[in-house]
Amino acid sequence: MSEQLLYDVLVEAYNKEFADFNNAPKHRFSHSHKVKMRRLFDGDTAAPTTRSRIDPKYVWIAIILACLLVLTGGVIMFWADGFKGIVHSDHIRLYVSDIEGSPETIEKCCFLSVLPEGFTLEHYTTGYSMNFIVYRNNEGKDIILIQYVKKEFDPYVNNVDVEFTETTVNGYKAIYAEHSKDGFTDSIIFWDSEDYVFELSGSGSKEYIRELAEKNEMSGFIDSTNEQRDN
Numbered sequence: 001m002s003e004q005l006l007y008d009v010l011v012e013a014y015n016k017e018f019a020d021f022n023n024a025p026k027h028r029f030s031h032s033h034k035v036k037m038r039r040l041f042d043g044d045t046a047a048p049t050t051r052s053r054i055d056p057k058y059v060w061i062a063i064i065l066a067c068l069l070v071l072t073g074g075v076i077m078f079w080a081d082g083f084k085g086i087v088h089s090d091h092i093r094l095y096v097s098d099i100e101g102s103p104e105t106i107e108k109c110c111f112l113s114v115l116p117e118g119f120t121l122e123h124y125t126t127g128y129s130m131n132f133i134v135y136r137n138n139e140g141k142d143i144i145l146i147q148y149v150k151k152e153f154d155p156y157v158n159n160v161d162v163e164f165t166e167t168t169v170n171g172y173k174a175i176y177a178e179h180s181k182d183g184f185t186d187s188i189i190f191w192d193s194e195d196y197v198f199e200l201s202g203s204g205s206k207e208y209i210r211e212l213a214e215k216n217e218m219s220g221f222i223d224s225t226n227e228q229r230d231n
Contacts, residue, residue, distance in 0.1 A: 081166050082173030082192045092159045094190065096197050099150040103195055106131060110147050110198070110221035114212065119143055126224075143202035143212070153197045157188070167210060169193075170217035178206040189213055 078085035078092055085094040105128040111121070118137040125132045131147040146155075164177045167189070174191035187206040190199050191213060200213045 078164070080164065080175050083175050083190065087159065090158065090160050091156045092164070093154060093156050096150050096153050096192055098192070102150040104149065104151070105129065106147060106149055106196070108195075108221075109224045110145070110196070111224050112143075112145055112212075112216050113219050113222045114215040115143070116212070141203045144200070146199040148197040148199070150192075150197055155199065169210065169213045172217070174210070174213075176206045176210055178209075191217075193217070 078087050078094075082097050083094055084097055085092045106126075109126050109131050111124070111133060112135065115135055116137075118139075119135040120137075121133070122136040122142070123134045129149045129152040131145075133145045133147075135143040135145075148155075158179070160179075161181075162177045162179050164175045167174045167176050169189070169191040172191045172193050174189055176187065176189035178185055178187040180186075184203065185205055186201065186203055187209040188199065188201040189206065189209050190197060198213070200209055202209055202212075
């Protein structure tokens, strides 16, 4: 049972349990009751000792929170349109939300068809579940494209001083982020192209990297399926 499904079941049970209480009519006290209470508080009678009772609705809330903590190992969950993940102190482990109908292996090895000026293919590793491709310019800057089979997509991504936000790449669901340090900015973007998940990273702002991803999706990737696979 998934975390979200269990959460929905528990919330539904909670709502049914307390529906009558939440919709109960407002109680109106009689005049005689008000007179008796006024006399009680006007006198010197000490307030009676009462035993506190735990409201059952708070028990349900505690149960829901406890179940979610057990399922997530006590860590925070990351949710975005098309993506989810587990947040740790210094990284996020990402997953794609929908893998239904996606290929079991990479049937089309995708290389970038649009590159910034000065970048050329430096290195690539192709496989049945992931392709790793590096492009480099004469300044030593890299652009990296990684293509994943959806069911194998679970990268560990740095989240120190990084915030992922939702965006799109040619209409596909995507998330991106940038990190700046010592005057340098690096960015990364993930998008779900329905068949595969792509990761594109490199120097520059997140909008710059998103535009590069957009241009390649619009013009079409270079299909190098017949290249020799390494694994």
